[in-house]
Amino acid sequence: MWLFLAPEFHERGSFRAFIAPPAPLFAMGRSASGQMNRSLDVALLCTAIVVATARDSHAYIDPGAGSLLLQVVLGGAAALAVLTRRYWATLKSRLGRRTAVAPRDRPQ
Amino acid sequence: MSLPHPEGGSFRDPAGRVWRAGARIYRSVAPRGAADYEFVRSTGLLDRWSGEGRVVAAQEVDPGVLGAAGAGAAYVLEHPKVPFVSHPYEWSFVQLQAAACLQLDLHLEALRDGVSLSDASAYNVQFQGARPLFIDVLSFRRYRDGEPWLGHRQFCEQFLNPLLLRALLGLTPNAWFRGSPEGIPAGDLARLLTWRHLLSFNTLSHVWLQARLQVRARASSQTQLETLKRRPLPRRSLEGLLEQMRRWVARLSVRDRQPSLWSDYAASHGYAGAEEADKRAFVADFVARTRPSMLWDFGCNTGDYAALALAEGAGYVVGFDADHGALDAAYRRADQGGLAFLPLHMDAANPSPDQGWDHRERRGLAARGPADAVLALAFVHHLALGRNVPVDETLRWLIGLAPRGVIEFVRKDDPTVRRMLALREDVFDGYDESAFAAAVGRRARIVREEEISSTGRRLYWYDRT
Numbered sequence: 001m002w003l004f005l006a007p008e009f010h011e012r013g014s015f016r017a018f019i020a021p022p023a024p025l026f027a028m029g030r031s032a033s034g035q036m037n038r039s040l041d042v043a044l045l046c047t048a049i050v051v052a053t054a055r056d057s058h059a060y061i062d063p064g065a066g067s068l069l070l071q072v073v074l075g076g077a078a079a080l081a082v083l084t085r086r087y088w089a090t091l092k093s094r095l096g097r098r099t100a101v102a103p104r105d106r107p108q
Numbered sequence: 109m110s111l112p113h114p115e116g117g118s119f120r121d122p123a124g125r126v127w128r129a130g131a132r133i134y135r136s137v138a139p140r141g142a143a144d145y146e147f148v149r150s151t152g153l154l155d156r157w158s159g160e161g162r163v164v165a166a167q168e169v170d171p172g173v174l175g176a177a178g179a180g181a182a183y184v185l186e187h188p189k190v191p192f193v194s195h196p197y198e199w200s201f202v203q204l205q206a207a208a209c210l211q212l213d214l215h216l217e218a219l220r221d222g223v224s225l226s227d228a229s230a231y232n233v234q235f236q237g238a239r240p241l242f243i244d245v246l247s248f249r250r251y252r253d254g255e256p257w258l259g260h261r262q263f264c265e266q267f268l269n270p271l272l273l274r275a276l277l278g279l280t281p282n283a284w285f286r287g288s289p290e291g292i293p294a295g296d297l298a299r300l301l302t303w304r305h306l307l308s309f310n311t312l313s314h315v316w317l318q319a320r321l322q323v324r325a326r327a328s329s330q331t332q333l334e335t336l337k338r339r340p341l342p343r344r345s346l347e348g349l350l351e352q353m354r355r356w357v358a359r360l361s362v363r364d365r366q367p368s369l370w371s372d373y374a375a376s377h378g379y380a381g382a383e384e385a386d387k388r389a390f391v392a393d394f395v396a397r398t399r400p401s402m403l404w405d406f407g408c409n410t411g412d413y414a415a416l417a418l419a420e421g422a423g424y425v426v427g428f429d430a431d432h433g434a435l436d437a438a439y440r441r442a443d444q445g446g447l448a449f450l451p452l453h454m455d456a457a458n459p460s461p462d463q464g465w466d467h468r469e470r471r472g473l474a475a476r477g478p479a480d481a482v483l484a485l486a487f488v489h490h491l492a493l494g495r496n497v498p499v500d501e502t503l504r505w506l507i508g509l510a511p512r513g514v515i516e517f518v519r520k521d522d523p524t525v526r527r528m529l530a531l532r533e534d535v536f537d538g539y540d541e542s543a544f545a546a547a548v549g550r551r552a553r554i555v556r557e558e559e560i561s562s563t564g565r566r567l568y569w570y571d572r573t
Binding site: 060061062063064065066068069071072073074076078079080083085 | 121123256257260261262313314317318321322323325333336337339341342344345349352
């Protein structure tokens with residue numbers, strides 16, 4: 001069930017996509033000459049996106065491909081969990097302030 | 109002033125390295141690490157944390173103190189010395205758990221100021237008594253947007269998996285961890301888990317799935333790996349992963365098959381009340397008169413005598429025991445009392461050796477001595493009778509570790525020894541009181557000796573100075 005929470009899973013539709021780069025980069029060599037220009041444009045756009053988000057890796061130790069892939073998989077759910085927890089905490093503190101006005105008797 | 113020499117275990121991070129010069133500890137910051145160091149320094153985090161006692165204090169000093177070795181360093185820091193360096197494979201469950209929580213807490217706090225941790229090595233945490241202390245200030249780097257948790261694999265192998273071995277399987281990880289000092293791989297742990305363990309989302313993800321993905325990644329091409337390297341992880345996701353891990357690790361608890369042998373030692377120690385008092389008085393007298401700054405307590409059990417020694421004026425006590433139930437209890441005592449007491453797992457018949465790269469990365473027990481004094485109470489017979497180490501050898505080893513100490517002789521017909529030898533043949537002809545005293549006397553002066561139980565136990569205070 002949790003796999004479906006990873007947004008990438010839906011977008012690419014395939015688990016293998018996690019380790020495969022965007023398809024157009026590979027399609028470039030195979031397209032017919034008539035579609036060459038369009039594929040080239042798409043490829044350049046994808047490359048631009050990748051380059052724009054690219055970072056030099058500052059990992060001096062081997063982070064482990066398994067670990068990086070796992071973080072891709074869990075990332076979406078983890079962010080969601082953080083947001084939910086913070087929202088819930090804010091909600092609880094707001095509710096807490098309201099009931100502080102009319103305290104209830106709690107059994108000891 | 110001794111020449112500085114590089115610390116054996118500090119070479120992997122190109123941002124800098126640690127040096128020893130006599131009793132002083134320095135850390136040089138290489139030019140490539142300068143920018144990150146300056147940024148982290150500007151946030152004030154390091155100062156705040158060292159004030160709280162969670163990160164080692166660092167003082168910038170003139171690079172000239174390192175002489176030629178410091179040439180080219182952008183900065184040189186001096187750190188106060190940790191009283192006794194210990195390794196993660198010598199820690200009990202609660203110690204490793206405390207160290208793991210510190211690592212994660214620091215990472216989460218750092219992120220709020222735009223700082224991240226570049227690794228998650230368990231060797232970056234040391235203990236001062238019961239307090240974990242993060243010692244590698246150069247692990248803190250400026251957070252780059254989109255950077256994943258780079259230390260996640262290392263965290264799992266050096267913190268999480270050893271904890272899970274005990275929490276999920278009831279196995280103590282120390283022997284394995286010591287043999288594999290860079291940690292326990294997810295793939296190995298995954299093989300030991302049953303389907304029941306995998307019902308936990310956390311275990312399923314960080315152990316089983318990580319292992320499967322690692323295997324899968326072997327089939328990746330270079331291009332695919334490059335893409336993976338560049339794939340950004342949103343900051344909120346990073347925080348989420350850290351928080352989730354923090355919550356999970358804090359909740360873990362020991363799951364042992366049966367209660368450990370000595371954890372209820374107090375009930376079965378073979379002393380009547382008054383005899384216990386005599387033993388305590390002897391040890392208290394020894395400590396009060398010798399005032400050791402560093403005392404090693406072999407067979408420290410739950411730390412009764414360690415606590416006594418500290419109360420009587422010992423500076424710092426390192427306790428060694430092979431029983432995990434006792435160690436967990438000893439750590440809790442140190443933690444609750446804020447004691448300068450560090451209990452560690454050690455099998456005296458197989459103490460930690462020098463290991464790692466060039467046998468110099470992780471120093472063994474002997475290399476971390478000598479101590480000022482040793483206590484060996486209800487201990488020698490475990491080696492001499494339990495493990496067949498000749499009693500003369502045992503005493504030679506013990507007396508060699510510190511110039512003075514208290515050693516207890518327990519007779520073969522003592523109830524606890526009889527039980528230990530119940531299934532065995534008595535091959536210990538040379539084990540008796542006179543041979544014991546002679547073996548001590550050959551190597552040191554016996555300052556004081558006293559019989560302290562009706563079963564013939566004797567204490568010997570030796571001094572070889």
